[in-house]
Amino acid sequence: MRTNCNPLSGIGGFAALLKKELAGEPKKLQKVEKIIRGVHTLDRIAGNLLFLTRQKTIRREDVDIRIILSDVAQILESEIANHNSSIKLWLNLPEENVIVSADPELLRLIFTNLGKNAMQAIEPDKFGEVKIQLIWRLLTNRYEVTVDDNGSGISSDNIPKLFNPFFTTKHYGTGLGLALVKKAVELHQGDVAVESVIGAGSRFRVSLPIRHIPTLTDQALQTADNQNPATLPPFVAGEN
Ligand SMILES: Nc1ncnc2c1ncn2[C@@H]1O[C@H](COP(=O)(O)OP(=O)(O)O)[C@@H](O)[C@H]1O
């Protein structure tokens, strides 16, 4: 459970108690386990919605973006293995350290969501490829990460809706992944863009500043935080 003082915690807690009492009754146990899984999903959605609506600042630290992208690649590789999928994942990183000022959890969230969407866009019988590339543009003080796939592509009607909360074309989708990506990118003063060709694939391009240059808004938020440190919720966003 990640959200506190939440009615879902009560439901989850009672379901967990019931699960203990039902040991030895497999049919009833299955039903309780469904409730527990449902509560976890709702809790994740509630956490993500809180992040979308409330989070105004991020905790920055110096991080090597190559390490973040390698972690994300590991997560995606384990998804590929779990689904017995034949998707080939490419990770293209520069040789040297690329230290950026960012919130590492949010960077992981951005690229894991983009990577999972890329994999989910590939039909099971296709020779699928997902490519994550990092380009470092020292001159502009920005770096760019692209996530490419050779999946279904996105219709031009759907492109403007992609980042809207709850927009999904998937049976089990929540439609929050790209809304979270956009919010997390914007909290870093970055941009996210998409190019896509139906039947050929898509490219999501995330451009982020390497170093953080404080803005007037940051200073105002900092002052507000100092006056009332309890106004912001703990970070709760997760993968979609
Ligand atoms: N790489 C991609 N290729 C094709 N469609 C995509 C891709 N990424 C996102 N989409 C489309 O955008 C929608 C919203 O994505 P997202 O916000 O992550 O929600 P979800 O994955 O739960 O559907 C998806 O349902 C899909 O239609």
Ligand SMILES: [Mg+2]
């Ligand atoms: Mg998604």
